[in-house]
Amino acid sequence: MNFVVEENRCITPNSKDKSIFYTTFSLPKESDEILEYQPGDWLTIQPQNSPQMVSALLAELDLTGNESIELRRSGLVTVQQALENHLELTQLNPAILNKLQRQLGLGDWADRQAMMDYANGRDILDLLALYPQLKAQGVEFLNWLSPLSPRYYSIASAPIASASNKQQTVSILYKAVKYQNLGRQRFGVASNYLQDTQPGQILQGGLKPNPTFKLPEKASTPIVMIGAGTGLAPFIGFMQHRAIQQAAGQDLGGALLFFGETYQQTNCLFCDEFRNWQKQGLVETFYAFSRDQADKVYVSNRLLEQGDRLWDLLNNQAEFYICGSQAKLAESVKDALMRIFQQQGAMSEEQAQNYWRCLKQEKRLQMDVY
Known part of the structure; x- marks a missing residue:
């Protein structure tokens, strides 16, 4: 397309x-x-690799780019075309390390997790630096690489x-x-x-389609949107859709946005738009700008501050949406919500975990994390 x-x-x-x-x-x-x-x-x-990355790899392999290579998904192409459009260069797939270890005896990684840890943050140039003997393979080396997804x-x-x-x-x-x-x-x-x-x-x-991240079937169902950084993306679409629903005269449930960034003055993404949507009664916003003060403030802090209100919304069948980094956002948000479940619902830790799983099964808790 x-x-x-x-x-x-x-x-x-x-x-x-x-x-x-x-x-x-x-x-x-x-x-x-x-x-x-x-x-x-x-x-x-579908991205393309940068000319700088392509040139660097051609130089490492002593290739001109005019050589031909047969790719399983793309057929016969030049090496230049393969490197620009078809092969993954900026991420080192742990599967490559596994194949090199099994077929060539290169590497001493104990298991897949060790391979994943090593590959994280590295690229194909790093692999050639680790095993310079692979450069002699020339065009054949490209057969080790993964397709550019x-x-x-x-x-x-x-x-x-x-x-x-x-x-x-x-x-x-x-x-x-x-x-x-x-x-x-x-x-x-x-x-x-x-x-x-x-x-x-x-x-x-x-x-x-993302079937596990959808607005409620009934516009009157309350929603809670939780995100940080570019995790705001789907909530812009949610709000545009709610504005259309409001203009059509539909009865809308309440909407809360909890959003985190670093600095309010420079990184308050779509703040003017959300301010206008708030004036229209479409949403209520709670911001956390972590670096605007000595004591860091995160989305999880804002959630805990509104714990009683969030618990009331859960009891009114509200649907929760979390979008952002798995490591930086999702884990801290889960911890905050678990505390709210335990404090507001008088639950044990095990009961809170079960409630979390129940919300996910009922699709009242939807996540788009990366």
Whole structure:
């Protein structure tokens, strides 16, 4: 599926710690397809590896790029094409280490977890630095590599009311991934590719349903949205959809947003929009900006402050949504909610765990974490 870039805008231009973009796509004018999606679904983007990464790997393998290679999914392509469009270069798949250990006797990792720990934060150039003897394989070395997979992004918009309108758009929110590791600057393959795109440029991707992250069937059901950073994305779509429902005269349940970022002045994502939605009675917001004061304040702190209210909402069949980092957000949010269950519901730790599982089984607790 082809998408046309309508807008690619950095919404944190003055931030000193991150660059977050809001990008909107449409379909090509000549397309017969329709953008069919629901708030909470995913947009996939098929990225391309950076020219710098491709050139570095060609140099390491002493290749020109004009050589040919047969790829299982793509057929006969040049090495240049394979490295640019078809092979994973910026992430080291632990499965590669497993194959090298089994077939060539390279490495002494005890188990898969050890391989995963080693591969984390490393790329294919790191693998060649570890085992320089692999460079002599030339083109054959590429057969060890994994296919370049599409990247999933939570959709940060809601479809407009008329599904027949070919000018529908779909938007995403993403952070430009950039970090130092082992003395070298690293970039996320998809975010690096996306941040350089210009209006009118065509990208390949797709729309994927997310059946486990959906607004309630009844608009009158209360909702609680919990996110941090780009985990705000699906909640933008939720709010756009609620605005459409309100305009149509539907009876809406209450909505609470708990959102965390680092600095309010530079990283308050979509704060103006949420302020307007709050004025319209569509949502009530609770923010946690961790670095605006000496004592760090996180989303989990805001949840605990509203523990009695959240418990009342749970007893009124509210549905909870958590979106963001598994390690940084989801675990701390679960800990906070478990404390609320125990304090407000007079539960033991085991009872709180069972209640958590029950909420997930009933789809009253939905998670989109990464």
